[in-house]
Amino acid sequence: MSETEPLLVLRNIRKSFGRVEVLKGIDLEIGKGEIVALVGDNGAGKSTLIKVITGVHKPSAGEIVFKGQPITLKNVQASRLLGIETVYQERALADQQELWRNIFAGRELTRFLGFLDVAAQKRETGRLMRSGMGLTSRAITVDSEVKGLSGGEKQSVAIGRALYFDADLIILDEPTMGLSLKETERVLAFVRSIREQGKSAIFIDHNIFHVHDTADRFVILDRGRVVGQFHRSELTHQQLVDMMIALHEAGQVA
Amino acid sequence: MSSVASDTKDRPAEPQHGPSFLWRNRFQIAIIGMLVVLYAVFLIGDWRTYTSFDIYRSFMISIPFFGIMALAATYVVTLGEIDLSFPSIYGLAGWAFSAVYVASGSFPVAFVVCILVGVVGGLVNGLLVTKIGIPSIVATIGTMFLWRGLVNVLTQGQGIPIAQITDDPWHKLFVGQIPLGGPVVIPAQFIWFVAAALFFGVLFKRHRFGSHVLFVGDDEQSARMMGIHVDRVKIACFVILGVSAAFSSVFLLNQMLFFWATTGDGYLLTTLAAVFIGGTSVFGGKGTMIGTFVGVLIIASLEPGIISIGLSGFWTQFVYGLLITISVSIYALMLKRG
Ligand SMILES: Nc1ncnc2c1ncn2[C@@H]1O[C@H](COP(=O)(O)OP(=O)(O)O)[C@@H](O)[C@H]1O
Ligand SMILES: [Mg+2]
Numbered sequence: 220m221s222e223t224e225p226l227l228v229l230r231n232i233r234k235s236f237g238r239v240e241v242l243k244g245i246d247l248e249i250g251k252g253e254i255v256a257l258v259g260d261n262g263a264g265k266s267t268l269i270k271v272i273t274g275v276h277k278p279s280a281g282e283i284v285f286k287g288q289p290i291t292l293k294n295v296q297a298s299r300l301l302g303i304e305t306v307y308q309e310r311a312l313a314d315q316q317e318l319w320r321n322i323f324a325g326r327e328l329t330r331f332l333g334f335l336d337v338a339a340q341k342r343e344t345g346r347l348m349r350s351g352m353g354l355t356s357r358a359i360t361v362d363s364e365v366k367g368l369s370g371g372e373k374q375s376v377a378i379g380r381a382l383y384f385d386a387d388l389i390i391l392d393e394p395t396m397g398l399s400l401k402e403t404e405r406v407l408a409f410v411r412s413i414r415e416q417g418k419s420a421i422f423i424d425h426n427i428f429h430v431h432d433t434a435d436r437f438v439i440l441d442r443g444r445v446v447g448q449f450h451r452s453e454l455t456h457q458q459l460v461d462m463m464i465a466l467h468e469a470g471q472v473a
Numbered sequence: 474m475s476s477v478a479s480d481t482k483d484r485p486a487e488p489q490h491g492p493s494f495l496w497r498n499r500f501q502i503a504i505i506g507m508l509v510v511l512y513a514v515f516l517i518g519d520w521r522t523y524t525s526f527d528i529y530r531s532f533m534i535s536i537p538f539f540g541i542m543a544l545a546a547t548y549v550v551t552l553g554e555i556d557l558s559f560p561s562i563y564g565l566a567g568w569a570f571s572a573v574y575v576a577s578g579s580f581p582v583a584f585v586v587c588i589l590v591g592v593v594g595g596l597v598n599g600l601l602v603t604k605i606g607i608p609s610i611v612a613t614i615g616t617m618f619l620w621r622g623l624v625n626v627l628t629q630g631q632g633i634p635i636a637q638i639t640d641d642p643w644h645k646l647f648v649g650q651i652p653l654g655g656p657v658v659i660p661a662q663f664i665w666f667v668a669a670a671l672f673f674g675v676l677f678k679r680h681r682f683g684s685h686v687l688f689v690g691d692d693e694q695s696a697r698m699m700g701i702h703v704d705r706v707k708i709a710c711f712v713i714l715g716v717s718a719a720f721s722s723v724f725l726l727n728q729m730l731f732f733w734a735t736t737g738d739g740y741l742l743t744t745l746a747a748v749f750i751g752g753t754s755v756f757g758g759k760g761t762m763i764g765t766f767v768g769v770l771i772i773a774s775l776e777p778g779i780i781s782i783g784l785s786g787f788w789t790q791f792v793y794g795l796l797i798t799i800s801v802s803i804y805a806l807m808l809k810r811g
Contacts, residue, residue, distance in 0.1 A: 273698075274700075275697065275698060294700060294702070295697070295699065295700030296700040299700055305698070307698050309694060309695065309698070310695075311692075311698035311699055312692070312695055313687070313688045313691035313692045313695050313696070313758065314691060314692065315687075315758040315759050316687055316688060316691055320684055320687065320688070324684070324695075324696070324699040324701065325685075325688075325699035325700040325701045326700070327681045327684055329681055333680055333682065334675075334679060334681075335681060335684065337679065362497065
């Protein structure tokens, strides 16, 4: 893989649910070490697009190229093995399960024949909680169930889980939704740290200020199409805000 | 470890005050308490019977006939699914065992065919639920009638005597009596039951498969997003129950030495009652194998217990009902608080 070659290339990605076409031919590139923000109204197809990239949904048409190789993602395991980690909008946690089960869901640490290495899962979860996730409340341990956590704590678990597995591309779908100011700051710091490690990220957020402060490039999605792409240097906060308002009102980028 | 996680200095571990051992095991503690109270009542009501070994031996003979299925059903219930067809799979597999044994004279051949019937029965349920998309309660009502109906057609209502099986060396492996000195004799099937409980318990809480069952039962969408093969996990749980039903029928037939067209029919509600009394949540995502194990002991002791303390057999169902209603109410309240 050369230095300039993009990490991920999407070509003409389409996705329909029944007769409703949600993605109408998406072209998108994500560079190495680049943080790309996907912005657009609710229902624009942002979550659907990232679920195509992670293998949750199969695209109806189109091509995905990752690290220079065309890939077909049979399932979520496939994208994870390639090095794509995701913090889903829905968080993808199981409420009644302990943290140590949630962190390793779907790729448990095992000893032999699939028997869990519970001690290792607990140890690693504990380490991740104290360092990566910043979950230092004394009321929360590796044995706590997700159910009792606050929104911000749940998001920390979901992000911590994505960071643990050392991916090349990290996707975050509305990670700051419902968080306090302090928790939001923490999440944005996470996102910036991704670039510092030379990894790439796709970042979805409705707050234009978060997006503008964090991402290198903005991709504007509207009703299943990419309607605009800008580098951070090309636009000020205000121009981006104005553009989103115009899109919302007129249905097109001014 | 990712470098983000490691470039911040690990803080020294603070004393953690997470959920206590008692709180985490509150369901298991509740049901063991229930068993203790029940046996206290039995001992007070009929000291002689409950201090002699005979009654425990008769429990150990009959418990495995449905107990192994209750352990297996814990997986299906933890998924948030239900299976009403396993007594019919029991019947069909039992028919296969008896018919093949009579025809071939070979215990191992009969056993393998019987287990295969269990695999197919479970597979059909699993496929109906996952691939066709029928809710399990509906799908298994269908297969419940289907397999029992097939038994009726195949047997024309006739039973199959298999008394000659007592001469088979394999017979002892399943229902032989193991003397431990004095009046203490352990029926082989009880050893199988305890082994099954250990196996299912470890598989449930200490194996990747069990972790996936818990996750799928808790939140199917999350499980999918975490790359868990939801359909495969569900199918496997139905197959485990089908195989357990087939396996259990071998114990019953070797003990009774006769196959009836109705074999297995009585076990539906007792089996599920044991799972629910045990504290496994019908909403999915929470289950306990220890709870089911104790639930089986409670269900099996109730009927003889009621009679030996001097109540008539007419009380049995009433007491079952009382116990089930009270226990599931306690669990529901615990869940609300937890
Ligand atoms: N699994 C699904 N089945 C049917 N329709 C879906 C599904 N997922 C998303 N959609 C539809 O696709 C459109 C885009 O949704 P989504 O990708 O979640 O948008 P966004 O994340 O941009 O708000 C919406 O109209 C939504 O109702
Ligand atoms: Mg979305």
